[in-house]
Amino acid sequence: MTFPLLPKQLRFFVTAAAPCPYLPDRDETKLFTYLHKSDGRELNDALTEVGFRRAQSIAYRPACQTCDACKASRVLVDEFIPSKNMKRILTKNQDLIREVKTPIADDEHYALISKYLVDRHQSGGMDGMDQGDFGELIEDTVVATELVDYRNAEGELLASALIDQLANGPSMVYSFFAPKQPSRSLGTFMILDHINRAQMSGQPYLYLGFWVQDSTKMNYKQRFQPLEVLHQTEWARLGEDQND
Numbered sequence: 001m002t003f004p005l006l007p008k009q010l011r012f013f014v015t016a017a018a019p020c021p022y023l024p025d026r027d028e029t030k031l032f033t034y035l036h037k038s039d040g041r042e043l044n045d046a047l048t049e050v051g052f053r054r055a056q057s058i059a060y061r062p063a064c065q066t067c068d069a070c071k072a073s074r075v076l077v078d079e080f081i082p083s084k085n086m087k088r089i090l091t092k093n094q095d096l097i098r099e100v101k102t103p104i105a106d107d108e109h110y111a112l113i114s115k116y117l118v119d120r121h122q123s124g125g126m127d128g129m130d131q132g133d134f135g136e137l138i139e140d141t142v143v144a145t146e147l148v149d150y151r152n153a154e155g156e157l158l159a160s161a162l163i164d165q166l167a168n169g170p171s172m173v174y175s176f177f178a179p180k181q182p183s184r185s186l187g188t189f190m191i192l193d194h195i196n197r198a199q200m201s202g203q204p205y206l207y208l209g210f211w212v213q214d215s216t217k218m219n220y221k222q223r224f225q226p227l228e229v230l231h232q233t234e235w236a237r238l239g240e241d242q243n244d
Contacts, residue, residue, distance in 0.1 A: 010043075014063055022215040023069060029240065033062035041141030048072075049180060050092055051230045053209055056140035062210070070218075071229040073211035076237075077169070077189075077198040079226050086192055090183045096150045096158065105131070105138040108157055112176060118167045119179035138162060139176065142164040145173070150190070159186040161194065169198050169205035191224060211238070 010033055017027040035043055035057050040056050044054055051072040052059040057138050062070040082090065117129060129137075138147065142165050150159040157175035163170050174195060177186035190209070198206050212218035221227060228235045 010049060020067075022066075022210075022218055023067070023210045026067055027064070028067075028070075029063045029065065030060045030061035032058050035059055035142050040130040041144055044143045044164065048166055048171060048207060050233070054143065054171070055139075056136055057142055059189050069212050069214060071212075071231065071240075072207070073209065073221050073227055073229045074169070074205040074207045074235070075094050075195055075224045076204065076226045076228060077195050077206055078204060080199075080224065082192060083223075086188065089189050090192055092184055093150075093186070093189045095153055096189075097153075099151065100148045101147050101149065103138045103141065105135040109138070109147075109160055110134050110159065112157055112178065116176040116179055148190075148194075150177075150186070150193075157198040158184070159190055161190050163194065166205075166207065169203040170194055170208060171207035172209065188223075195224070 012031055012033045014032045017029050020026040020028040023105055028149075033047070035054065040057075044059060047059045047061075048054075050061075052061045053072075061072070062068075064070075113129070113134060116117065141164075144166075146163050146165065148161045148163055149157055151157055157178075158181060159175070161175040162173040164172075172191070173191050175187065177190070191206070195206050198204075206224075206227075208221045208224070208227075210218060211221045211227070213222075222238060225238075227238045229238050230236075
């Protein structure tokens with residue numbers, strides 16, 4: 001893969017192989033580089049375009065030798081039309097109040113993500129997160145990052161999303177929500193709300209991270225059509241019934 005518009009002095013590193021968190025009996029290897037405050041925003045834009053994701057001050061993408069199942073994905077927001085079920089989810093959550101704020105890791109958010117990880121992601125690699133780890137997840141950023149909260153009428157925090165604002169659309173870095181609110185479908189709602197935010201701001205994409213067709217954790221993203229995925233060096237539309 002070529003890296004257009006990237007500084008020539010940028011250095012990349014490769015991790016050691018580790019068990020894949022998405023597909024059983026496979027190992028993963030990652031290619032990564034460091035983002036710096038001086039040019040972090042522009043570099044994050046360029047790296048996202050070629051399939052990288054941000055975690056704290058690191059940008060990474062899969063570099064597995066025998067597998068290319070993980071593909072960067074983004075919603076074409078101008079063409080997106082919610083399904084009947086998605087419209088019902090939007091209606092169920094129309095009472096929520098959105099608040100966009102500077103990313104600060106406080107006790108309220110840590111309590112929420114702790115409940116979320118216990119309920120949804122036991123043995124998922126993040127279930128042992130302490131407050132220091134959480135602080136790094138939320139606050140360690142050199143790009144344009146915001147924390148988007150959703151509260152009910154009583155002021156209770158029900159969901160939150162960490163968002164990087166890129167030049168051509170928001171990137172959903174991480175989201176978490178109250179696990180005891182299944183009827184609200186808060187994970188889906190946050191994606192729908194950020195599609196709407198991108199539409200309102202005139203941005204063409206919402207970046208959803210990696211799509212993995214054979215992973216139940218990651219293949220839900222194909223419900224948000226039209227969806228583009230990155231094949232090697234080219235973004236291509238994923239058909240609603242496509243087995244890619």
